[in-house]
């Protein structure tokens with residue numbers, strides 16, 4: 001079973017600084033409230049300035065700073081996640097106000113607009129460039145937020161301080177969703193972004209950040225108005241936005257979680273990444289799974305794609321992680337690493353690296369998930 005039951009200790013988010021895009025409404029707004037209730041300071045960015053200002057006023061009335069000379073518990077700035085300078089300005093506001101940022105949540109999102117693949121499209125109509133706003137808000141916005149977060153989260157950071165990025169994908173990020181063509185592509189993109197970053201960004205020799213995704217199913221917000229009645233009539237499960245944001249709060253506050261995707265249905269959460277990995281030889285077949293594993297080992301942390309040829313020749317161990325050891329697989333390999341067996345890295349280096357890995361990485365994602373999974 002891979003059920004994830006969030007457990008949020010009273011001090012895990014206390015005085016943390018959490019930046020949330022799409023925080024003015026729906027799930028994001030519930031998350032703002034839960035973070036404030038947990039003692040965190042929140043920087044809210046949203047395109048909807050009316051709801052944003054209203055939420056800010058309410059939050060500041062309800063949650064006051066402990067001392068007069070301390071900054072307000074919440075700040076809001078009108079933000080368009082599709083506009084890079086606008087996202088930067090939001091991070092600047094958080095940093096200026098609180099002097100650091102601990103966690104970043106990318107919750108801004110919109111649903112399908114129109115029908116790109118309308119069967120009735122004529123030769124004339126197809127000449128018009130279709131809107132790509134859904135892709136821009138959901139995917140490009142998440143990419144902008146993640147990129148800027150990867151830099152800001154590293155600053156003013158005490159030793160051993162947990163920092164993370166949380167992206168909002170969807171059930172459409174892993175399961176077929178008919179007619180949500182662009183939305184589904186964007187949410188697969190968000191899940192893909194998390195998967196491509198989870199080993200790289202968590203490396204203690206790089207950003208040392210956690211990254212996870214939430215994949216809600218039907219949740220009672222504006223987003224599902226079109227299908228809500230039919231869904232209820234069929235007696236299918238829905239989440240309240242509070243239930244989804246509770247899972248998000250749990251993931252933010254659990255230092256052991258990296259590289260997870262939490263599917264949320266009927267208020268329950270299920271981690272899916274671990275089983276996708278674990279059962280690969282069943283759904284893909286043993287032979288292709290094996291050869292795929294060898295390819296993955298060769299590509300390792302992927303530095304081969306991004307490191308210039310000359311720099312690669314200079315250093316055989318490009319990022320401090322031995323070639324051939326994907327971080328989220330370190331659980332199975334950490335012992336052999338500690339014994340100096342390192343798939344091509346020289347043994348003394350591998351020994352040193354294994355010793356230096358923090359527990360959450362040395363134990364890998366699997367350990368992280370089983371801690372919170374029941």
Ligand SMILES: NC(=O)c1ccc[n+]([C@@H]2O[C@H](COP(=O)([O-])OP(=O)(O)OC[C@H]3O[C@@H](n4cnc5c(N)ncnc54)[C@H](O)[C@@H]3O)[C@@H](O)[C@H]2O)c1
Nearest residue numbers: 022025026027047048080081108109168170218219221223
């Ligand atoms: N409600 C669901 O059933 C459901 C299911 C799966 C995934 N999700 C995802 O969860 C997240 C939150 O969804 P929700 O249901 O709370 O939606 P919502 O519409 O209630 O809230 C989304 C927020 O994003 C903001 N936003 C939209 N475009 C923006 C932009 N360009 N820049 C900044 N902010 C922008 C909106 O103003 C709004 O406040 C989204 O990423 C959504 O795709 C929701």
